[in-house]
Amino acid sequence: xxxxxxxxxxxxxxxxxxxxxxxxxxxxxxxxxxxxxxxxxxxxxxxxxxxxxxxxxxxxxxxxxxxxxxxxxxxxxxxxxxxxxxxxxxxxxxxxxxxxxxxxxxxxxxxxxxxxxxxxxxxxxxxxxxxxxxxxxxxxxxxxxxxxxxx
Amino acid sequence: xxxxxxxxxxxxxxxxxxxxxxxxxxxxxxxxxxxxxxxxxxxxxxxxxxxxxxxxxxxxxxxxxxxxxxxxxxxxxxxxxxxxxxxxxxxxxxxxxxxxxxxxxxxxxxxxxxxxxxxxxxxxxxxxxxxxxxxxxxxxxxxxxxxxxxxxxxxxxxxxxxxxxxxxxxxxxxxxxxxxxxxxxxxxxxxxxxxxxxx
Numbered sequence: 001x002x003x004x005x006x007x008x009x010x011x012x013x014x015x016x017x018x019x020x021x022x023x024x025x026x027x028x029x030x031x032x033x034x035x036x037x038x039x040x041x042x043x044x045x046x047x048x049x050x051x052x053x054x055x056x057x058x059x060x061x062x063x064x065x066x067x068x069x070x071x072x073x074x075x076x077x078x079x080x081x082x083x084x085x086x087x088x089x090x091x092x093x094x095x096x097x098x099x100x101x102x103x104x105x106x107x108x109x110x111x112x113x114x115x116x117x118x119x120x121x122x123x124x125x126x127x128x129x130x131x132x133x134x135x136x137x138x139x140x141x142x143x144x145x146x147x148x149x150x151x
Numbered sequence: 152x153x154x155x156x157x158x159x160x161x162x163x164x165x166x167x168x169x170x171x172x173x174x175x176x177x178x179x180x181x182x183x184x185x186x187x188x189x190x191x192x193x194x195x196x197x198x199x200x201x202x203x204x205x206x207x208x209x210x211x212x213x214x215x216x217x218x219x220x221x222x223x224x225x226x227x228x229x230x231x232x233x234x235x236x237x238x239x240x241x242x243x244x245x246x247x248x249x250x251x252x253x254x255x256x257x258x259x260x261x262x263x264x265x266x267x268x269x270x271x272x273x274x275x276x277x278x279x280x281x282x283x284x285x286x287x288x289x290x291x292x293x294x295x296x297x298x299x300x301x302x303x304x305x306x307x308x309x310x311x312x313x314x315x316x317x318x319x320x321x322x323x324x325x326x327x328x329x330x331x332x333x334x335x336x337x338x339x340x341x342x343x344x345x346x347x348x349x350x
Contacts, residue, residue: 096320103316104309112304115316119300122320123327132253132324134260135317 004058006105008066010114011054013098015068017047020091027078036081039127040088046124047095050117057110089128093136096121100137219306226302226315227265233295234258234269240288244281246333251288257325261318281333289329296322 001009021044030037058065075090077083099121102114122136237255241248262269296319303315 100313100317103303104313108304111312112300115300115303115312115319118316119296119320119323122324126324126327132257132321132328134257134321135264135314136320136324138313138317 001101001105003106003110004061004063006102007054007058007061007110008063010098010102010117011051011058012066013095014047014051014054015066016072017091017095018044018051019068019072020074020087021047023074024078024084024088027084028081033081036085040084043088043092043124043127046120053113085128089125089130092121092125092128093130096125096137103137216307219308219311222302222306223265223311226299226318227262227267229295229298230258230262230265231269231271233291234262235271236288236291238271239277240279240284242276243279244284244333246281246335247285247288250285250330250334254288254292254325254329257321261321264314264318285330285333289326289331292322292326292329296326 021040025037025040025044028037028040055065074087076086078087096118099114099118103111103118106114118137122133125136126132234255237251237258241251241255259269299315299319299322303312303319306312306315
């Protein structure tokens with residue numbers, strides 16, 4: 001995969017993340033679950049900023065940034081907080097995998113950006129009831145479970 | 152700490168074909184399924200744990216350089232130093248044993264992935280105040296996290312970069328849920344430094 005292809009994939013994932021987090025936020029009752037709503041807001045903003053930054057990078061490279069699609073499929077029962085949280089968790093884990101591929105496919109400052117985003121995304125996984133992993137963003141399935149934590 | 156198996160990381164959401172139905176479903180948010188859109192990336196380099204430096208490939212297919220082998224050595228040394236402190240803290244303050252066990256397990260897994268299991272000297276037991284010791288561990292772990300990230304940027308091999316970046320991210324996750332005070336040290340001690348201690 002070329003660096004440009006990896007960045008385009010990351011942009012496609014960020015488009016999807018912006019859309020999905022917007023949907024999840026709309027499905028969440030702010031009075032009933034203000035903490036979840038705040039985490040979704042934070043995630044939405046982070047993905048939106050990342051999308052814009054990636055778009056700028058690709059334009060600067062002379063590439064045509066991949067466009068967002070009209071809609072994306074989202075898992076689970078979004079009528080419940082658990083369903084919303086699970087969808088957000090799956091989304092963040094997916095984004096971590098995409099950014100890990102960007103790390104692998106790029107070099108220099110682009111790779112540094114990807115390393116930073118991978119770390120941010122991995123930590124955000126914890127906001128949505130994810131548990132620490134040994135190797136976030138890779139296909140390794142080992143999960144670290146601490147005292148009192150459920151896998 | 153018990154390593155367990157978790158589902159594979161989910162790929163990002165699949166785009167719905169740009170049809171009117173897709174738009175309607177997306178807007179309603181009912182019964183939708185995240186089926187994933189593959190990045191198309193081959194992640195096999197880090198699949199299954201251990202990644203031998205000699206087997207890694209740089210972006211564009213070049214093999215890892217001697218410099219990369221040196222950087223793997225640096226990463227191993229940094230890991231061993233951090234793990235030694237963690238082990239010493241566990242021996243010195245029994246209340247930290249369980250708290251730090253996941254961190255030690257993480258270092259062990261990372262060392263194995265770099266091709267050489269940790270072989271740590273048995274740490275001396277010394278009386279030490281728990282909270283400053285925990286703060287020292289946290290500080291050293293943060294230094295290690297940054298070092299792994301820097302090494303990830305520095306190496307030639309793309310697969311090795313991915314592994315090191317993933318190790319750095321895994322450490323960031325672990326630090327996010329590490330208590331800021333030792334168990335029982337002060338009432339109301341919160342978990343984690345960034346309010347991400349949900350577990």
